[in-house]
Amino acid sequence: MRFPSRRRPSAVVAVVVAVMAMVVAGCGGSAAGGSTSDSTIKWGVKSIQANWDPIVTGSTGATIYLTPIYESLFTVDGERNIVPALASGYEYNPAGDQITVRLKPGLTFQDGSPVDAEAVKFNIERIKTQENSALKGSYNNVKAATVVDPLTVRLDLGQQDYQIPYLLAVRGGMLPSKAAAADPGRLNTAAPVGAGPFKVVSYDPESTIVLEKWDGYWDAASIKVSRIEINFGIDPSTLVAGLQSGVYNWAQLDPQQADEAKKAGFDVLADTDRQWGSTFLSLNANVAPFTDPAVREAVRYAINPDEFATKLTFGLGQPAHQPYPQGHPSNVSALDSEYRYDPAKARDILAKAGYADGAISFDLNGIAGNFEQAAELVQGQLKAVGITANITLKDQANWGKGYFGKQQAASIYGWVGRDSHVQGLTEHFDTGGVLNLSSPTTSPQFQEALKVVRATPIDSPDYEAKLKAAARAGYENGTTVSLFTYPSVVAKDKSISDPPAIDGYQSWKGVQFTPGPQ
Structure with missing residues (x-):
């Protein structure tokens, strides 16, 4: 299958202090300002992420902050082909109004609870019934989810629908832990738990979330980044300076900042085949x-x-x-x-x-x-x-x-x-x-x-x-x-390799730090 601001004074002070320190040390601003020895992505963002439950998050743009934490049943490659993730495969009935999804054995969420058919059924029912679900309309044609066995779930559809594997991929298919989602409010605002490549280790709703690589991820070998620190609510006028000083090595920028970041020596990703x-x-x-x-x-x-x-x-x-x-x-x-x-x-x-x-x-x-x-x-x-x-x-x-x-x-x-x-x-x-x-x-x-x-x-x-x-x-x-x-404009340190170019999806697979000149 193929398919052709809010201002935060503390953050501002941190940037200014870091820039001054570089000047005192005799270092001009450059794209090599950040330390990469620990393979940490230091991500600067002007907005504040309000929701961490993928079922509640209405904005697809906001899901780039969720993709490190959550994994989907399926995912897509750069050519829009369906690729197995938590699920190993699927098949339709002859009428095309029923799809059976098979899960990979032995997988768990980051809290140790099983990735099984019950978890899939539970989350689909949440999508369809939870009052603040942002995916309810997308799942209109999914009428019921039935557990066939611990690793097999069947979805009954209202009409023929061969789009379902794409619905179960990336944003629409991100699977939270059933145990964590038993308290949906806490999952959404304080303690997101998924089966993705990174696990939450600390979270301040007003400023920062820190993620560390989770070795239990089914494809952990493809994850080279050890840690992601996402800094929210940053005054956008300080983001490029923050990149130059090493406070950040990855930043979401407004379009008018793209040239400034390029002139400062950073890689700028700004093409519509990516985001x-x-x-x-x-x-x-x-x-x-x-x-x-x-x-x-x-x-x-x-x-x-x-x-x-x-x-x-x-x-x-x-x-x-x-x-x-x-x-x-x-x-x-x-x-x-x-x-x-x-x-x-x-x-x-x-x-x-x-x-x-x-x-x-x-x-x-x-x-x-x-x-x-x-x-x-x-x-x-x-x-x-x-x-x-x-x-x-x-x-x-x-x-x-x-x-x-x-x-x-x-x-x-x-x-x-x-x-x-x-x-x-x-x-x-x-x-x-x-x-x-x-x-x-x-x-x-x-x-x-x-x-x-x-x-x-x-x-x-x-x-x-x-x-x-x-x-x-x-x-x-x-x-x-x-x-x-x-x-969507991303500026990054040249020491960080480009992420896969997948429409609307931020994947960290294969992204790694390369040593700079000694």
Whole structure:
């Protein structure tokens, strides 16, 4: 199967002190500043990770911090092929509406409890029933999980669905310990336990999580890094200086910092075949003023994606007219011209629907520290057609209550793809979709196309055409308005080898430190 800020004074002080120490020692800033003798990844991040339970974590972007801790039933390689992980294999029944998954024998979670069929069943049932589950919509077609024997679990499906192995890979298939998940609140906020390559040894929710290599990992031989220290809530303006001083040797950067990091001598990973994100405006068809289809249509023509790409991605991104970037199997070229920026047409649509200038007003929600500039551009573009958007930014937890509770009229948000392309579509356009602000509203056009693509084996010659048909039906009849697509920027010390280039997934397999010049 193939597929084509928050500011933290202590952190700032640490960076300044370290830089001053280098100057005193006569060392200019360089990419060789960090010590690599203990094979420790010292990771700087501006955001704070709020959730550590993969079932609760709505953002795929946030799962890059979970992948060291948790392992999935399956994973994917650089060519999007399914690869066994905790599971050894799977098979479908002839009708394609039932899949049996076999687990590898003798595996345990980091707390010593068994990786078995009961753990799989328990977590799938949590996904489907837990109130704060962010994967509920993705598992809509999984109707039941049955333990066949200690190492075999059967999933009964609502309809033919050959996408399930991808759903069980990486983000959708990360498996927490059943024993730890018996207290889901603690698992999520204080004590994450999985079966991945690294085990949590200390955690400060406001600043740092420290992970050490776990020898019980099924593929421990491929893990060369001994320790990962993730530092959260770092003032982004200090990240490159922190790299130069050796406080960090790995950092998530904003696009505007990429050139600075390159000039400082660091490797910069900024390509969409590795990690990409797409920012969008999400409208709620169940909350005024977007209960009116004319208002939703006018907004689409009022938005100018080119302005977002030009002003916010610093030459690294693309204007977006759909959730997937160019070159992705789900990208539909026809959508790029279907809703071209046309403010005159937007005004005409509103006038014909009976709306005068200034008659439409709504709260435009978003996460503080992430979407200020994008919100201001949306506000300005809508103002030009007579719509008032009142920017309302909140911390992630309070924003999430309204967004995931489907209470907001509109919000700016982003995503970084899904391992199953169909899962990406369902999360945007299906009933229960975590990114579908209009949920439970969906469209019959999308549902019909979704049924067709699910029933198509992923190695079928016409699979991609059916996938594109479902993507088009979802976007045309949904309430997502795409803005721009961009690569997630990572800067790292040159002594650290590149991680595998896997779409939307941070793998540490094979990553190692190489000795620098003596």
